[in-house]
Amino acid sequence: MTVINEVNSNEPLLEVRDLAISFTTSTGEVQAVKDAHLTVMPGETVAIVGESGSGKSTTALAAIGLLPGNGRVSGGRITFAGEDLTGASSKRIVELRGSSIGMVPQDPMSNLNPVWKIGFQVRETLKANGLPAGPSDVAKVLAEAGLPDAERRARQFPHEFSGGMRQRALIAIGLSCRPRLLIADEPTSALDVTVQRQILDHLETMTAELGTAVLLITHDLGLAAERARKVVVMYKGRVVESGPAHAILTNPRHPYTKRLVEAAPSLASRRIQSAKAAGIETGELLAPAEASAETADNVIEVSNLTKVFKLRGGFGKTTNFKAVDDVSFAIKRGTTTAVVGESGSGKSTVARMVLNLEDPTSGKIRFDGVDMGSLKGKELLAFRRRVQPIFQDPYGSLDPMYNIFRTIEEPLRVHNIGDKKSREAKVRRLLDQVALPASVMRRFPNELSGGQRQRIAIARALALDPEVVICDEAVSALDVLVQDQILNLLADLQHELGLSYLFITHDLAVVRQIADHVCVMEKGRVVEAGTTDAVFDEPGQEYTRALLAAIPGSSLELPPEVA
Amino acid sequence: MPEKRTEKIEHYVAPLDETPLHATDNVAEDVQPLSLWAEAWRNLRKQPLFIISTILIVLIVFVALFPGVFTQTPPNQNCLLANSDGDPVPGHPMGFTLQGCDVFSRIIYGTQASLTVGIFATLGALIIGGTLGAIAGFYGGWLDSVIARLGDVFFALPLILGAIIIMQLPFFRENRNVWTVVITLTVFGWPQIARITRGAVLSVRNADFVTAARSLGVSRPAALVRHVIPNSLAPVIVVATVNLGIFIVAEATLSFLGIGLPPDVMSWGNDISSAQVSLRSNPSTLLWPAAALSVTVLSFIMLGDALRDALDPKARKR
Numbered sequence: 001m002t003v004i005n006e007v008n009s010n011e012p013l014l015e016v017r018d019l020a021i022s023f024t025t026s027t028g029e030v031q032a033v034k035d036a037h038l039t040v041m042p043g044e045t046v047a048i049v050g051e052s053g054s055g056k057s058t059t060a061l062a063a064i065g066l067l068p069g070n071g072r073v074s075g076g077r078i079t080f081a082g083e084d085l086t087g088a089s090s091k092r093i094v095e096l097r098g099s100s101i102g103m104v105p106q107d108p109m110s111n112l113n114p115v116w117k118i119g120f121q122v123r124e125t126l127k128a129n130g131l132p133a134g135p136s137d138v139a140k141v142l143a144e145a146g147l148p149d150a151e152r153r154a155r156q157f158p159h160e161f162s163g164g165m166r167q168r169a170l171i172a173i174g175l176s177c178r179p180r181l182l183i184a185d186e187p188t189s190a191l192d193v194t195v196q197r198q199i200l201d202h203l204e205t206m207t208a209e210l211g212t213a214v215l216l217i218t219h220d221l222g223l224a225a226e227r228a229r230k231v232v233v234m235y236k237g238r239v240v241e242s243g244p245a246h247a248i249l250t251n252p253r254h255p256y257t258k259r260l261v262e263a264a265p266s267l268a269s270r271r272i273q274s275a276k277a278a279g280i281e282t283g284e285l286l287a288p289a290e291a292s293a294e295t296a297d298n299v300i301e302v303s304n305l306t307k308v309f310k311l312r313g314g315f316g317k318t319t320n321f322k323a324v325d326d327v328s329f330a331i332k333r334g335t336t337t338a339v340v341g342e343s344g345s346g347k348s349t350v351a352r353m354v355l356n357l358e359d360p361t362s363g364k365i366r367f368d369g370v371d372m373g374s375l376k377g378k379e380l381l382a383f384r385r386r387v388q389p390i391f392q393d394p395y396g397s398l399d400p401m402y403n404i405f406r407t408i409e410e411p412l413r414v415h416n417i418g419d420k421k422s423r424e425a426k427v428r429r430l431l432d433q434v435a436l437p438a439s440v441m442r443r444f445p446n447e448l449s450g451g452q453r454q455r456i457a458i459a460r461a462l463a464l465d466p467e468v469v470i471c472d473e474a475v476s477a478l479d480v481l482v483q484d485q486i487l488n489l490l491a492d493l494q495h496e497l498g499l500s501y502l503f504i505t506h507d508l509a510v511v512r513q514i515a516d517h518v519c520v521m522e523k524g525r526v527v528e529a530g531t532t533d534a535v536f537d538e539p540g541q542e543y544t545r546a547l548l549a550a551i552p553g554s555s556l557e558l559p560p561e562v563a
Numbered sequence: 564m565p566e567k568r569t570e571k572i573e574h575y576v577a578p579l580d581e582t583p584l585h586a587t588d589n590v591a592e593d594v595q596p597l598s599l600w601a602e603a604w605r606n607l608r609k610q611p612l613f614i615i616s617t618i619l620i621v622l623i624v625f626v627a628l629f630p631g632v633f634t635q636t637p638p639n640q641n642c643l644l645a646n647s648d649g650d651p652v653p654g655h656p657m658g659f660t661l662q663g664c665d666v667f668s669r670i671i672y673g674t675q676a677s678l679t680v681g682i683f684a685t686l687g688a689l690i691i692g693g694t695l696g697a698i699a700g701f702y703g704g705w706l707d708s709v710i711a712r713l714g715d716v717f718f719a720l721p722l723i724l725g726a727i728i729i730m731q732l733p734f735f736r737e738n739r740n741v742w743t744v745v746i747t748l749t750v751f752g753w754p755q756i757a758r759i760t761r762g763a764v765l766s767v768r769n770a771d772f773v774t775a776a777r778s779l780g781v782s783r784p785a786a787l788v789r790h791v792i793p794n795s796l797a798p799v800i801v802v803a804t805v806n807l808g809i810f811i812v813a814e815a816t817l818s819f820l821g822i823g824l825p826p827d828v829m830s831w832g833n834d835i836s837s838a839q840v841s842l843r844s845n846p847s848t849l850l851w852p853a854a855a856l857s858v859t860v861l862s863f864i865m866l867g868d869a870l871r872d873a874l875d876p877k878a879r880k881r
Contacts, residue, residue: 035581230572238581243574253576255584355778384780397771401599401793411779444598460775 013081013213014040014063014181020075021058021067032058032071033237040181045207045214047224047245049260050234051479056217059234060183063215064101065093081180099129102179102212104203106186108166112158118142118169119154122176129177145172146202164195171203178210185217192342192506193550200227219480221264222509222553225249233257263484264553265509271532272491272513298330298366299468299500300354305363307349323349325524326363329517331468336494336501338511338532340547341521350521351472351504355389356380367468385415388461392473394453398445404431404456405441411463430459433496434489451482458489462497470502475510487514509551512536520544599797603873613869619862627674636668638829657851660834661841666848670855672829677859680744680824681811685803687749688810692756693799699757700764700795701787711761714754722751722813723820730822739825744817748810759802763795770794797874801867808863815856831856 021033033055040046050056061067063078063085078085080101085093097103105111113121119138126133126141135154142150145168158166167187174182184203188196204227207214218224224231225245232242233256241254252258307324324346331337341347352358354365356372365372367383375383391397398407408427412418418426428438434455445453454474461469471490475483491514493499503515511518511532518535520528520543528541539545548554607613626633636655646655646663657666699710717725729735729747767773768791776786817823818832826833831852838849 236585238577239575240577241575244572247574253574255579259584357774357778381780384778387778389775389778391771391775393771397775399772399776399790399794401790403598410776410781414780414785446599457775460779464779 011042011082012039012079013042013044014038014215015079016059016063016076017079018076019059019062019073019078021055021062021071022074023068023071025070031074031237033062036076036234036237036239038232038239038242040213040215042180043208043211043213044230045204045216045228046230046232047216047218047228048232048234049218049221049224051219051481053236054234055237056234057185060185060215060217064097064103064183065090066103098125098179099177100179100181102174102177102182104167104170104174104182104184104187107190108163108170109190111170112161112166114158117155117157118161122154122169122173125173125176131177141176142169142172144206145169145175146198147172163191164199167191167195167199168202171199171206175206175210175212179212181213181215182207183215183217186219187216189219193508193552194342194546196552197550220552221249221260221480222551226553233260259481263481265480265483265487265507265513271516272487297333299333299368300331300502301364301366302330302350302354303328303364303366305350305353305365306361307346307353307358308361322524324353324360327519327521327524327526328363329519329526329529331500331502332517333467333500334494334498335516336503336514337517337519338503338505338515339519339521340505340508340511342506342547344523345521346524347504347506347521348472351389351470351502354502355387355470356383381415385411385464386466387468387470388464388466390454390457390461390469390471390474392476394450394457394477395445397457398453400445403442403444404448407445407456408460408463411460415464417464426463427459430462433462433493434459449482451478451486454478454482454486455489458486458493462493465497466499468500468502470504472504473506474503476505476507483510490514508536508547520547599874603870606873607869610869610872612865613873616862616865616869619858620866623674623678623859623862626671627678630671630675633671634665634668636665638664638668638672639827658845658847660838660848661845662837666834666851669829669834670831670852673831673834673852674855674859676741676824676828676830677811677814677832677856679741680748680814681807681863683742683745684748684752684810684814685807687745688752688756688806689799689803691749692753692758693760695753696757696760697764697787697792697795700761701768701783701791707761710757714757717751718754718758720751722748723816725751726813726817727820727822730817739823741824741828744814744823747817748813752806752810755806756799756802760795760799763798764791767791767794801871801874804870805864805867808860808867811856811863812860 016036016038019033019036020031023030023032036055036059038046038048038059048056048059058067058071062071062073063080065085065088067073073086076086080096085096088096112118116124119135119142122138122141123133126137131137135151138154139150142154147153147165147168153161153165158169161169171187174184187203188199191199200223203214206212214228216224216228221231225248228245230243231245231248233240233248233254235256241248241252241257248257249261252261305324305327306322309321309323310318311321327346327350329337329339339347339350349358353360356375360373367387372383402410405424405427408430409423412423412426417423427441431438431440436452436455436459440448440452440456445456448456457474458469474490475486478486487510490501494501501514503511505511515532518530518532519526520535520541522543528535528539528544535544536548539548642660642662642664644663646659647661651658655665655667657670660666660669695710695714699707726747729750730739730743735743735747764787768787773786773790776790777783781789814823814830815832815835818830819836821836823832824830826837834852835849835856838845838852842849
């Protein structure tokens, strides 16, 4: 955003040309990056955008010689301030690291050494680069990164820091030696949106003051466009498009970028309509869900739900922790209600209680007018058929020992539905519903991608013809395009089968796309509830406004056809 | 190559024919399905460690089942004192023991006892330790504490000391045979299997697929048997394979100390023990059974190592 015009500002700071990187694996040589090229001018912020496996991190890691052991630069050139890095000795690259090129890694939870104090870890960096490393220098560096009370904080251990504070400490370490280029690899993807915004704002002002160029790696096109002047889009190891951020957003030219811009949830502002519904009922302006909402009954009613966890204190004492505090909401049949909140807001606990996996401390959950607390044995089993979950982690929610057929068939077998033949027919039909070929039936989960596994999880959830599906962060772990695909699939299924969804998510952008009603949770309480349009257009609470403002890309002014 | 050294940022678009767009998240339809075990087998059959150890184990099992194929000489009869500590002669390739018995024949017949003890002690430890460990890990709470403390008690007792005491009990002293040794080794072997199983079950029991199964209506015990245990098996199998070798050594140790198998049962441990007296005059009577013992134990430990590499979940492609 800010460009410091130095004397040599016409000389690129980092230039990558025709870069090719390959990895040696057990199955042979794999080309991870091909013909990549990008240029970072001094003081400029450049973002690399791409889905997982697109080679964006690999490209950046190659610039500081941190490729994993089986990877190597097999072609092209990386030039830093006129110096060729591909041919440089490892000694020279070690010299450049820290002092000339800094790095902020992705996961603040695992990138600080838990056995050393924060101050020690900062001092280590300063020392390694031959800078004064007294306690006051360490405190200064930490204070610059926005850590209050830095001197005391420097004496604390990483586990005493929150995620956002750790990321600040990592930024402090990355910038401590005043590098000319900072590589930030998904620096905020593990953090809540409001924290993400604070961190990125701070990073921006700091690098602007120091005149540091930033190479920002992200999967979020909205975030890239908001933070960088120049955006490089990577796809399957190649740069497919690069140029000014605004031009790429408003006028994407490569089909992949077009697809990405269309799918980016942070840029959308409309509920996804079922493609089929939209096709048939073109004249009808109201969404089918909304139309029926007036008359529909509530399939789930949650009233005054409270959950208290007992935390173990010292000397056998326990302290009470209210994870969920007096929460009430209702899900109308055939609609989607989203519960949105940051980590620790109690939203997942609500989902677990509605699924009857956790008993509420007080309050009632009514399903179709029946109090769930009174259900036992057979009735409980019947309830389980009608409410089904979809979980966040597509890698964890399928049993790796079961093939796809057995996975989807299991609920049918447990509830003794049909015989072998009719079950197989049902599995085929379900796979067809989630747009997967029947040939995946004999495969195992590890052979499928994250999005495909999530489809399998949806098929399994639908096997018992449930009325309510509870999606606990069901799309959070997926790449943008796949996420868009799954959200569309869910909308289609809702239209076809009249499903009701309870959508638990931290991502307001996704809420906008899928939900009819939304409850905003903060620290166990519902702070705001209403229709999605009302909450998004006229948020009544400060907290909701802060959440909305923190959606990356929300500040971008885009022509209506894109937004 | 676009020229970007100007202030104005070039808008570059890759040529389309070089960067074809694929359908989002398409399924490769021509791939062979592979289960965990099928994949492990694929890795294993290329590993020299696995091939060598399997060949050896197959050979040892064959020897144990059909000792008559390998030697015509009965191990305990026809022992002529005239042959005492005799050197190898045609038909008796490893010489004779102090009592004048054929060493080769005794080793061949001794395989059976060693292998029986190893296999059955491992099975016993697997059944008891596996069950208790799985229950402790899955249900947790007081059950876990009780089982864990019980296991610690047996864990704390040194195997040999414990075995000496058990084998001295009247019942065991009077009925010394292969099965009493199996029972003794099982009693002291199960806690290790229980610990490994408990750890493996703990790491699986909170997996999303278990929660998913539960919310589909699968009961807790069924979830344990159908989902948790199959996913916890790999580390248990690895440890059990290595343990099989260790149990064989333990049997030999007990027999060496005179509290294992009775002297009339052919066993490597007994032979090593009785060869002590002629160590200086005829070391080969000690070396041959010791070599047989080492090769057997080594092959099981090598197999365990190979299995560990093949079943490592981190090595699996996702």
